Amino acid sequence: EAQVTQNPRYLITVTGKKLTVTCSQNMNHEYMSWYRQDPGLGLRQIYYSMNVEVTDKGDVPEGYKVSRKEKRNFPLILESPSPNQTSLYFCASSLFWGGGLEKLFFGSGTQLSVL
Amino acid sequence: DQQVKQNSPSLSVQEGRISILNCDYTNSMFDYFLWYKKYPAEGPTFLISISSIKDKNEDGRFTVFLNKSAKHLSLHIVPSQPGDSAVYFCAASTGNQFYFGTGTSLTVIP
Numbered sequence: 001e002a003q004v005t006q007n008p009r010y011l012i013t014v015t016g017k018k019l020t021v022t023c024s025q026n027m028n029h030e031y032m033s034w035y036r037q038d039p040g041l042g043l044r045q046i047y048y049s050m051n052v053e054v055t056d057k058g059d060v061p062e063g064y065k066v067s068r069k070e071k072r073n074f075p076l077i078l079e080s081p082s083p084n085q086t087s088l089y090f091c092a093s094s095l096f097w098g099g100g101l102e103k104l105f106f107g108s109g110t111q112l113s114v115l
Numbered sequence: 116d117q118q119v120k121q122n123s124p125s126l127s128v129q130e131g132r133i134s135i136l137n138c139d140y141t142n143s144m145f146d147y148f149l150w151y152k153k154y155p156a157e158g159p160t161f162l163i164s165i166s167s168i169k170d171k172n173e174d175g176r177f178t179v180f181l182n183k184s185a186k187h188l189s190l191h192i193v194p195s196q197p198g199d200s201a202v203y204f205c206a207a208s209t210g211n212q213f214y215f216g217t218g219t220s221l222t223v224i225p
Contacts, residue, residue, distance in 0.1 A: 004158070033213070042121075042217035043159070043204060050211060058212065090158055101208050103149055106158030 002027045006091050006107035013081055014115050021076045021110050023091030030096040032074035033058070033104070034066065036087040043090065049074055050096060081114040088112075118142045119207050121216035129224050134192040136219050138205035141186065145207035145214075150179060150190045153202045153218070162203075163190070195223045 004025045013019055025032065033048035035058075045058030049068040063085055065077040074093075078085060089110045095102040120139045128134045136150075146167040151159035165172040165179045165188075172179050178191045188205055200223050205216045 031211075035215070040124075040217060042117075043206075043215035045212060045214075048212060056211075092158075096211075101147070101210065101213070103161045103164060104151075104159075104206075104213060106151075106160070108158045109156070 002105070004091055004093050004105050004107040006089075006110050008110060009108065010111050012113045012115065015082055016080050019078050019081060019112075021078075021089060021091075021112070023074045023076065023107060024072050025074075025091075025093040025105070026072065027093060027095070027105065028071065029093035029105075030071070031094040031101055032068065033092045033094075034064070034074070034076045035090045035092065036060065037090065037109075038087050046076070046089075081112075083114050086112060086114045116141075117217070118145075119205060119214045119216040121203075121205060121219050123219050124217070125220045125222070127222045127224060128195045130197060131194045134190075134195045134199065134221055134223070136190040136192075136203050136205075136221065138188040138190075138216050139186060140188065140207050140214075142207070142209070142214075143186070144209050146210065147208040148179070148181060148188050149206045149208070149213075150177075151204045151206060151215075152199075153204065159204060192221075195221075197223050197225050199223050 034046040035043045047066040091107040092104040149164040150162040153159040
């Protein structure tokens with residue numbers, strides 16, 4: 001089954017404790033991206049990657065890191081989480097062709113609480 | 116600044132009637148537009164899309180309309196069903212990024 005898998009689904013942590021949210025897709029998609037969803041703000045892009053070893057900042061990259069060492073994986077790293085990073089996070093992937101991006105496929109989400 | 120806007124946070128419609136969800140955008144470089152549906156505790160799922168070279172696209176009960184001169188996108192659901200109750204996000208793409216609206220929560224009343 002074609003899917004985007006995120007782990008964990010729920011995470012409670014404390015300020016300053018480094019964490020990683022994993023994301024994996026099995027559709028051989030070139031494009032992967034991370035979003036956060038906050039009330040009244042919709043989905044905002046954190047980082048995206050057009051292919052292996054190619055990453056770019058989205059609209060809200062501060063406090064986050066990503067890496068794309070393999071095509072299928074795109075982990076989101078919070079080196080020193082702060083309470084304002086409490087949010088619902090989504091990983092997504094898409095096929096990228098010469099004319100642009102296809103539709104995004106989303107994971108089920110990771111609810112992060114930073115105390 | 117929000118490039119894609121959904122000005123109605125919520126909408127209630129009777130079962131069987133038409134639901135119309137609206138979306139406005141500011142960037143004339145957007146060339147691909149999509150609608151996503153989201154249930155609680157799930158990720159958004161793709162619903163329907165439209166290229167900037169078209170002004171209408173239909174898929175069953177769902178129709179998306181694009182008015183490029185007004186920079187306006189709408190989703191029509193006919194007839195509305197209780198299972199359509201969800202949050203709907205519109206999105207627009209420039210080719211290497213997607214921009215999402217803030218979402219409209221649709222409630223279909225049986």
